[in-house]
Amino acid sequence: MAGGEEIESTGPNMWEVASHHEIPDTQWEYQIRKHGGKDGNGDPAYKGLAYVPVSLTMPVSGERDCVDFVWKKK
Numbered sequence: 001m002a003g004g005e006e007i008e009s010t011g012p013n014m015w016e017v018a019s020h021h022e023i024p025d026t027q028w029e030y031q032i033r034k035h036g037g038k039d040g041n042g043d044p045a046y047k048g049l050a051y052v053p054v055s056l057t058m059p060v061s062g063e064r065d066c067v068d069f070v071w072k073k074k
Contacts, residue, residue, distance in 0.1 A: 014060050018053035018067040027051070027069055050074045 023030055030051045036043035049071040056068050
């Protein structure tokens, strides 16, 4: 935005609408990182980041069945 003005959101956000989803076994990158590392208890990405569901479909409205998963700082 010009002038550094921030727009306040009035609807649901992209994290909240996807939050009810659990990580499926088919998410291979998550599974590899979870069981990776020297001791088998996770690599640095798994230990330092959260793998969370997000709705990348716009506009964001209501709970979504179609979500993506991304790595996000804990």
